[in-house]
Amino acid sequence: MKNSLLLITLGLFASVGFSQTTTINVTSPGTLATLVGDQKNVITDLTVTGSLNGDDIIVLREMAGITKSGAPSQGKMSNLDMSGASIVPGGAAYMYDYSTYAQFYTKQDTLNTNTFFNCPALQTVTLPASLKAVEKRVFSVCGNLKSINVPASNTSLKSIDGVLYSTVDRKLLRYPTAHLGETFTIPGDVEIVGYEAFADCLNLLSIVVPEGVTTIEGVAFTFCKKIAAMDIPASVTSIASSAFNYCTGLTDVNVAEGNTVYKSENGVLFNKAMTEILRFPMARSGAYVIPSTVTTVGEYAFDMSSKVTSITMPENLEKIGKYGFYSCSKVTEIHLPNTVNFIGNGAFGFCSALKVLELPDALTEIGDWCFSGCKALPNVVLPATLVKYGEGAFSDCYALTSIAVPEGTTVIPASFCSGSKALANVSLPSTVTNIGQYAFFSCSGMKTLYCYAVQPPQCGFFPFYYVDKAACTLYVPKASVDAYKADNVFKEFNIIEGIEPSGIVGPQVDEVVPVAVYTLDGRVAPANYSGVVIQVMSNGTTRKVLVK
The missing domain is CATH 3.80.10.10 (Ribonuclease Inhibitor)
Incomplete structure (x- = not known):
């Protein structure tokens, strides 16, 4: 049997x-x-x-x-x-x-x-x-x-x-x-709305969250595209940052007056003290001014807000969480105050209309894929304090023409500028020791690469794959030309020229001079320009200067 x-x-x-x-x-x-x-x-x-x-x-x-x-x-x-x-x-x-x-x-x-x-x-x-x-x-x-x-x-x-x-x-x-059914009321004995509890419920028009619910877990309402408003009762003490992801019809998140952890203002979700903005509803359009009390833009706060056209940052902003402004595809300018010191993973990824980016002087770190897919961004000036970069930070920035990495940076991460095909001029500091895999992959428009490191940096797989090494000139310290010509990666460049340690042929070693000048909106400054400009110096640092 x-x-x-x-x-x-x-x-x-x-x-x-x-x-x-x-x-x-x-x-x-x-x-x-x-x-x-x-x-x-x-x-x-x-x-x-x-x-x-x-x-x-x-x-x-x-x-x-x-x-x-x-x-x-x-x-x-x-x-x-x-x-x-x-x-x-x-x-x-x-x-x-x-x-x-x-x-x-x-x-x-x-x-x-x-x-x-x-x-x-x-x-x-x-x-x-x-x-x-x-x-x-x-x-x-x-x-x-x-x-x-x-x-x-x-x-x-x-x-x-x-x-x-x-x-x-x-x-x-x-x-x-x-x-x-198009409406649903959560039973009164429920305390937790679980992970993906209502995910992909395209038929729902409204969900009633009763008093007694304390926790809303990650992506709880993701892809509930027809829900226009969510009312949060006073009992809720925890809302995951991803709870409302892809709620493309959402216009208002309203919090009950008695809630001790959260607060809403005009349908926008904040923590109670209004020091952190947590969720800007995705269906909102037009310009938005973040309240002056805010010091943190929370994770996913403006994620996929494709109808917002401009965002004004508060003067005391310090931190931007991961995917904070991801795919704000109509925003054309971002001006960050000098108080910002950290920008998380994917924070401005796929802000495809972004043309002007002003980074703060206090910035020390940007996360993975932070500006990836910013297809319209022509130039970026990296502050001297910024020495830590996440993977793919400026990848697929199709309009980006130049980038100068500041002194103090030791690692160029994987896929750093990969796919940025218009990138013509790259400057790497004397402190760089490692270049990650595919760092400049498919940067086919590269014409000049300045690498000020005395020793050729160690490289991961194919950091310059699809860079035209017959057309791109590699500039290195004069005393290091032979070392670069013998290196397994850098020897692929047909033209390797030596420069003085300052980065400019001729001046003394301790002389630091401008090698690029930009206006505050990120454009290359014309020769007769007057006003405040940003100078990229030969040692990789930047500074603001008034030109009369």
């Missing part, structure tokens, strides 16, 4: 084939593929019992329309009943995340991260009675999922009208993406 029993309802033998419920008992974990056989892409309604490990989850995912690699399958399973099954460790990883290189395995009585991620055929799911936990992204991108059900005997989870909750921590775990 076989260890595993395949039970098929009498309706199976009707002319409709496998269109009715199929019941499979998996008595040995990892054998579901054998039991299903050649009906894997035929079954639409499945009741599965027994013990399921990673191998079995792979099969269920394929039956629901997705392979382990993320490619579509031919599976048609729309209704899955696991009420009599249990999840056990073992078997292969059921999913591989190509962006993070993470693999996901089953855990005892737990639906682990991404268990049913991107299963397009799935419409209803009944979870095991023995299940104790549902982790993040279990039902992410299940665009046709209408109902998640839980047996009444389950002591850790519950379902009300197809919406999933944790009874252990009073959390709303998941509102199915395709759940019917």
Whole structure:
């Protein structure tokens, strides 16, 4: 007798084939593929019992329309009943995340991260009675999922009208993406709105958050594109910075007067003291002046605010969090006060209309991909204090023509200016010791590269790949020409010329002279220009000077 029993309802033998419920008992974990056989892409309604490990989850995912690699399958399973099954460790990883290189395995009585991620055929799911936990992204991108059900005997989870909750921590775990209805009121016993709880719910017009909710977790309402206003009750004490990402219809976030942690002003979300701006609603348009009390622009604060045309910064601003102004695609000028000392990852990424960028004198660090994709930015003057740069900081800045990295900088990060094809003139300081991989990849317009380091910097993979090394002249200290010509990377430049240590042929070693002059709006200053200009000095520093 076989260890595993395949039970098929009498309706199976009707002319409709496998269109009715199929019941499979998996008595040995990892054998579901054998039991299903050649009906894997035929079954639409499945009741599965027994013990399921990673191998079995792979099969269920394929039956629901997705392979382990993320490619579509031919599976048609729309209704899955696991009420009599249990999840056990073992078997292969059921999913591989190509962006993070993470693999996901089953855990005892737990639906682990991404268990049913991107299963397009799935419409209803009944979870095991023995299940104790549902982790993040279990039902992410299940665009046709209408109902998640839980047996009444389950002591850790519950379902009300197809919406999933944790009874252990009073959390709303998941509102199915395709759940019917345009409005939803969160039940009064809920304290936590979970990670991705309402993600991708394109049909919802409004969500009522009741008094008693204390926490709104990350991307809780992401891609709820039709919601125009969110009212935050006084009881809320924690809102994740990404909670409202991609809420493109959002015009107002309103906070109840009695809230002790948060405050709203004209529909914009702040902390109570109004020292940090937390969320500028994405559907707002026109110009905006950040209040003078603000010292921090929070993570994602203006993220994807594609309708705002200008933003005025407060005089005492100190910090800009990651993705703070990401993809503010109509903003043309950014003037940062001298009090700003830190700009986080992707803060101004893909501000595609940005033409004028004034960086503060106090700035010491910018994050990864900070100005990546600023396609219209022609010039940038880096302050002398700025010596730490994130990966890809000025990548894909198609209009950028020159960049001079200040003295004190030791590392040019990976992909620093990669893809900036108009970049003609580059100056690297004497302090640079390392140039990261692909740092100037595809900077095909480069004509001059000044590198003041006495020793050729160590380089990662292909830092100057697709730079025309026959047309670009490499200038290095006169005493170091032979060392650069012998270096495995720099020897590829056909023209390597020696310069005096000051960076200008002729002057004394201690003489520092201007090598480039810009107006305050980032343009190259004409010869007859009068007014305040920014000079890039031969040692990589910058200074403001009044020219009469």
